[in-house]
Amino acid sequence: MxxxxxxxxxxxxxxxxxxxxxxxxxxxxxxxxxxxxxxxxxxxxxxxxxxxxxxxxxxxxxxxxxxxxxxxxxxxxxxxxxxxxxxxxxxxxxxxxxxxxxxxxxxxxxxxxxxxxxxxxxxxxxxxxxxxxxxxxxxxxxxxxIMGTNPTERREMLMRCAGTSLNSKLVSHQREFFAGIVTDAVLTLDADSLDVSMVGIKKVHGGSTTDSQLVTGVAFKKTFSYAGFEQQPKSFDHPKVMLLNLELELKAEKDNAEVRVNSTADYQAIVDAEWGIIYAKLAACVNTGAKVVLSRLAIGDVATQYFADRDIFCAGRVAEEDMRRVQRAVGGSVQTTVNHLKDGGADILGECGRFEERQLGKERYNVFTGCPKAKSATIIVRGGSDQFLEESERSLHDAIMIVRRAIKHPTAVxxxxxxxxxxxxxxxxxxxxxxxxxxxxxxxxxxxxxxxxxxxxxxxxxxxxxxxxxxxxxxxxxxxxxxxxxxxxxxxxxxxxxxxxxxxxxxxxxxxxxxxxxxxxxxAVDETIKNPKSEQPGVPGPPGGGGRGGGMGGMMNRGGRGVRRMR
Incomplete structure (x- = not known):
């Protein structure tokens, strides 16, 4: 049979x-x-x-x-x-x-x-x-x-949408306060794009929730600074802004290459060349007329003191997100070399209405306002704990998106x-x-x-x-x-x-x-097919599994170890 x-x-x-x-x-x-x-x-x-x-x-x-x-x-x-x-x-x-x-x-x-x-x-x-x-x-x-007949009525209606979103959040007890901040932040943006990436949210420990504020520009936390930073001016009106993506530090060539010298004069020539390289870079930056110099990479102590002596503000190790927002707000372009700066034209340097360094709680913030190229806003959130600040950031992000969508699609239910x-x-x-x-x-x-x-x-x-x-x-x-x-x-x-x-x-x-x-x-799903994990060739799989070297491809001895079956 x-x-x-x-x-x-x-x-x-x-x-x-x-x-x-x-x-x-x-x-x-x-x-x-x-x-x-x-x-x-x-x-x-x-x-x-x-x-x-x-x-x-x-x-x-x-x-x-x-x-x-x-x-x-x-x-x-x-x-x-x-x-x-x-x-x-x-x-x-x-x-x-x-x-x-x-x-x-x-x-x-x-x-x-x-x-x-x-x-x-x-x-x-x-x-x-x-x-x-x-x-x-x-x-x-x-x-x-909900578009409204005038800007005041429109703002009020947008605030109601933001307030409804914040009503279920951790900051609901201050929803009217934050609804006004969020609405003003979104209305600050360019009306055509309404790019929410131009709205930054910064968290500052300490203070009351109502100490939160809106900055109509770009603000970021003061970066790590070397000696000489305090001698630099902390405010400018209509300054030119230079954005860099290179280090302004003294580099010792002996750290990167083996240098052999026959006399002390040769060694002194190498040292002079190293100093000449950094001073040439700094002089090129100063000659452009820039009053604020920002860099994604480090700006060392020599450069910091050099800029301070010439009444120039500098900040190194600026976060990529902050650098991108500053670049879009003030204009110019991020430079990776100083060899072609020349006179610092409009395509190289940016400009803002005012730059200043403010004290917010125990932190110091660099603030750019009056930015002509792109409108931007920064919300400074105050609070006592990390969890509160993080949840506040998520809540404000939701409200920002709601107001943005309400502007693009001005209907509500x-x-x-x-x-x-x-x-x-x-x-x-x-x-x-x-x-x-x-x-x-x-x-x-x-x-x-x-x-x-x-x-x-x-x-x-x-x-x-x-x-x-x-x-x-x-x-x-x-x-x-x-x-x-x-x-x-x-x-x-x-x-x-x-x-x-x-x-x-x-x-x-x-x-x-x-x-x-x-x-x-x-x-619409009537069946689920789950494939076994793929094991590496020659590696025992789990007991009874279907991987290579395990399951059907292997067996268990008395000691419990997987032994590969000879084929």
Missing amino acids: SQFLAPQIVLLKHGTDTSQGKGHLISNINACNAVVDLVRTTLGPRGLDKLIHEGRGKVTITNDGATIVQLLQIVHPAAKTLVDISMSQDAEVGDGTTSVILLAGEMMNKCKEFIEDGVHSQVLIRAFRKAGQLADARIREVARD PGGGAIEMDLSRHIRAAAVKIEGKDQLIMSAYARALEVIPRTLCDNAGFDSTEVLNKLRAAHASADGNHCYGVDLDSASVVDTWAKAVWEPAVVKLNALAAATEAACQIL
């Missing part, structure tokens, strides 16, 4: 793990829900922070969804999809990183009962994309223009879960007009959107069922007001637009699109 048996076909490498079917799909959804549970409690003004200890004493305290999932280093292949959409949300609009994870996880969670009942994944995907299109169109319909409840009602109303399975699936999509107001209530300690019932009643009322959201002050509902709780429409558009696509992507 054995001659009639079909031969065994080995298709994949030994040790390859395959998982497929309904159980595998539900397992992927459960893995995504585990990520959702990690960040769920961080949503909203009453959200809690996560303390992440990375080892070696590094501790991060944050409630930013993208930062949390990035630091956790999630390795599950399906759950990494949520990490990717959170990072893309952070890169695209800067805020809503937690919301997009919650929405995607809840959408997949609503699909579990349909999958268990045998509904095909493609049916779910088609219905979800149809519901996503309805949500996109509804957001664009109800979004309101009510926050506090109001827009999600309106979308839920709108999709339900559209679903009842559709026949077949799509009606139930689209209704499930609509219920998934309620996760935002429900989580806001849960994190604030409210009865989410009671508040959601009030929200449903308010949105279904005859007046048709779609602006009712969660009032976290009274555990009730409120017109969030009238309360100035706004979110840029682009944040919700991007979050819903990313969440819908992530859910459809997970639903």
Whole structure:
């Protein structure tokens, strides 16, 4: 009978793990829900922070969804999809990183009962994309223009968007103060590009949070300086600025080459040549008329004293990011040699309205203001601890991105879960007009959107069922007001637009699109194939593994050592 048996076909490498079917799909959804549970409690003004200890004493305290999932280093292949959409949300609009994870996880969670009942994944995907299109169109319909009729009104509306973003951050108790700083910083930039890289955030220990300030220019911390630095002037009006990428230090050639001399005169000639090289470089810099000299590399003690004697300010070892911002702000170009400086033309030297060195706390900062080439701003953040300053920086970055997006796309929607409840009602109303399975699936999509107001209530300690019932009643009322959201002050509902709780429409558009696509992507996966690790030839693999030299290619002796099988 054995001659009639079909031969065994080995298709994949030994040790390859395959998982497929309904159980595998539900397992992927459960893995995504585990990520959702990690960040769920961080949503909203009453959200809690996560303390992440990375080892070696590094501790991060944050409630930013993208930062949390990035630091956790999630390795599950399906759950990494949520990490990717959170990072893309952070890169695209800067805020809503937690919301997009919650929405995607809840959408997949609503699909579990349909999958268990045998509904095909493609049916779910088609219905979800149809519901996503309805949500996109509804957001664009109800979004309101916030451009304003004059600069004052425009600034006030942008401040409200920034304040909504900061409302859930660590600096929420000073959100109006920081909203003004962030809005002014973004409005300082060139209106055409709005390049956020021209907004620097510097952290200074000590002082109160309200001691933070905005510098309309470029500022960076005083660099390491040699003797003679204090003799240099610390302020100039309309100075020329030279940017270098070379060392201005005395170099002893005997350190780089072997030099043989026959007399003391020969040795003295070598020493004189070394001094002549450095003095020639310094003289070339002085002859350009520059009053501020910055270099990416070191400026030694000889050069520091040389510049001080000629009333020139210098700073060496300037950080690359700061050097790039200064170059874009004051103009000129970074020089790698002094051989062709000549008279220091406009293509070589930059210029600013004023340069000065300021004392901020215990630190000293070099400040360039009145920069003609490109508009720039620097936010000086004050605080008591490293964790507070780092979280403040992340919070301000989110607010900066929100204001920038609001300027580029000047439409906003009510926050506090109001827009999600309106979308839920709108999709339900559209679903009842559709026949077949799509009606139930689209209704499930609509219920998934309620996760935002429900989580806001849960994190604030409210009865989410009671508040959601009030929200449903308010949105279904005859007046048709779609602006009712969660009032976290009274555990009730409120017109969030009238309360100035706004979110840029682009944040919700991007979050819903990313969440819908992530859910459809997970639903479209019916099998996961995990290949074994590739081992180096001749290196024993793990016991029972499939690597070369281990598993099938090796065996265990009594002593427990891997012995390569002779072929």
